[in-house]
Amino acid sequence: KQEVTQIPAALSVPEGENLVLNCSFTDSAIYNLQWFRQDPGKGLTSLLLIQSSQREQTSGRLNASLDKSSGRSTLYIAASQPGDSATYLCASWTGANNLFFGTGTRLTVIP
Amino acid sequence: DAGVIQSPRHEVTEMGQEVTLRCKPISGHNSLFWYRQTMMRGLELLIYFNNNVPIDDSGMPEDRFSAKMPNASFSTLKIQPSEPRDSAVYFCASRLTGALAFFGQGTRLTVV
Numbered sequence: 425k426q427e428v429t430q431i432p433a434a435l436s437v438p439e440g441e442n443l444v445l446n447c448s449f450t451d452s453a454i455y456n457l458q459w460f461r462q463d464p465g466k467g468l469t470s471l472l473l474i475q476s477s478q479r480e481q482t483s484g485r486l487n488a489s490l491d492k493s494s495g496r497s498t499l500y501i502a503a504s505q506p507g508d509s510a511t512y513l514c515a516s517w518t519g520a521n522n523l524f525f526g527t528g529t530r531l532t533v534i535p
Numbered sequence: 536d537a538g539v540i541q542s543p544r545h546e547v548t549e550m551g552q553e554v555t556l557r558c559k560p561i562s563g564h565n566s567l568f569w570y571r572q573t574m575m576r577g578l579e580l581l582i583y584f585n586n587n588v589p590i591d592d593s594g595m596p597e598d599r600f601s602a603k604m605p606n607a608s609f610s611t612l613k614i615q616p617s618e619p620r621d622s623a624v625y626f627c628a629s630r631l632t633g634a635l636a637f638f639g640q641g642t643r644l645t646v647v
Contacts, residue, residue: 458636467626468638475633513578521566521585523628523636525578 426451426516430526437504438534445499445529447514452492456517459488459499461510462528468513471499504533539639541627547645553615556642559608560629568636569602569612570626578626584610585632617646 427450437443447457455476460468472481472488474497480489487500497514511528518524540559548554560567568583582592584604592602599618604610614621622645630636 456633460638467640468628470635470637473635515578521583521632522580522591523568524580527577 426454426518426522426524428514428516428524428526430512430514430529432529433527434530434532436532436534439504439506441504441533442500442502443504443531445501445512445514445531447497447499447526449495449497449516449524451516451518452495453519454492454516455519457488457490457497458515458517458523459486459497460513460515462513463510471512501531504531506533506535509533539627539629539637541625541639541642543642544640545643545645547647548617550618550646551616552646553613554617554621554644554646556612556625556627556644558610558612558627558639560610560627561637562608564629564631564637565607566630566632566636567604567610568628568630569610570628570638572624572626572641581612581625614644617644619646622646 429448458473459471462468474481474490485502490497511530513528515523515525542557569581572578581594582602587604602612624641624643626641628636628638
């Protein structure tokens with residue numbers, strides 16, 4: 425069974441700082457990797473999807489990378505803003521169309 | 536498109552009662568997923584459907600849980616009888632194979 429780990433569990437940064445969130449997975453035979461954000465008491469918002477053949481995806485201030493061989497993905501957030509405060513979850517898609525989630529990193533951007 | 540729509544948003548019920556959660560996936564998506572989120576266990580896959588057919592229900596915790604997808608635009612997750620330990624947020628998600636998965640806003644279930 426795929427195990428997805430996210431470190432750190434919580435992170436606080438001052439506004440304007442660039443930051444990196446880490447995700448690691450045990451089974452490198454993934455199909456895709458997806459990053460989500462979840463605001464308190466809300467659902468999950470899809471951020472980026474990286475296909476297994478890709479190494480990175482960018483959307484605005486977000487950049488996600490994927491290294492299948494090492495079982496790692498990172499989410500880079502540039503010029504962080506207080507509105508970026510949320511829990512960020514990475515999840516890996518397996519060939520069986522199953523999506524395994526990490527436990528998330530709770531990000532707080534301090535104004 | 537309005538996204539994945541779940542109802543109700545909140546449900547409070549007494550132990551032993553039947554609970555039915557509903558989901559309308561995004562039109563055109565061929566896979567539908569039911570997840571449960573708790574503080575202790577995070578997000579857990581309960582069951583998923585592909586083209587309305589249940590593919591993997593190994594995550595369904597007990598026989599008290601059942602899910603159906605009678606057509607491409609509707610799915611239900613039923614708990615009968617409900618227990619306090621079933622209290623959680625239940626999410627429905629849909630996707631087109633290989634593409635982004637989109638989640639609903641969730642149903643917060645409280646069993647007292």
